[in-house]
Amino acid sequence: MPTHSSEIHESYPCQKCQGGRKHRQTITLMTWLGDDLITVPDFPAWICDLCGHRLYDSHALAQLSLLLNPDVGTPIQHRLINDRKKPTANYPPLA
Numbered sequence: 001m002p003t004h005s006s007e008i009h010e011s012y013p014c015q016k017c018q019g020g021r022k023h024r025q026t027i028t029l030m031t032w033l034g035d036d037l038i039t040v041p042d043f044p045a046w047i048c049d050l051c052g053h054r055l056y057d058s059h060a061l062a063q064l065s066l067l068l069n070p071d072v073g074t075p076i077q078h079r080l081i082n083d084r085k086k087p088t089a090n091y092p093p094l095a
């Protein structure tokens with residue numbers, strides 16, 4: 001690959017404040033996956049230099065959701081297995 005695009009600093013007008021520009025930066029993404037809070041360091045995001053509004057990079061977000069969601073592309077029948085794994089031993093016995 002002779003040309004690398006790392007020198008191109010993309011930015012675009014902020015739709016939130018209309019005055020600032022958004023630049024691509026990397027931040028730590030925090031999101032809930034079911035009951036688990038997961039953090040993804042160095043996640044690409046667009047951050048406004050004026051109002052600070054941030055928007056996670058949609059392309060990276062799409063890739064992340066594919067990584068995080070093993071159900072993507074699999075039939076719904078898969079869910080039946082999850083239901084069977086439901087713990088039942090946590091309930092105190094009725095005396």
Ligand SMILES: [Zn+2]
Pocket residue numbers: 014015016017018019020021048049050051052053
């Ligand atoms: Zn802004």
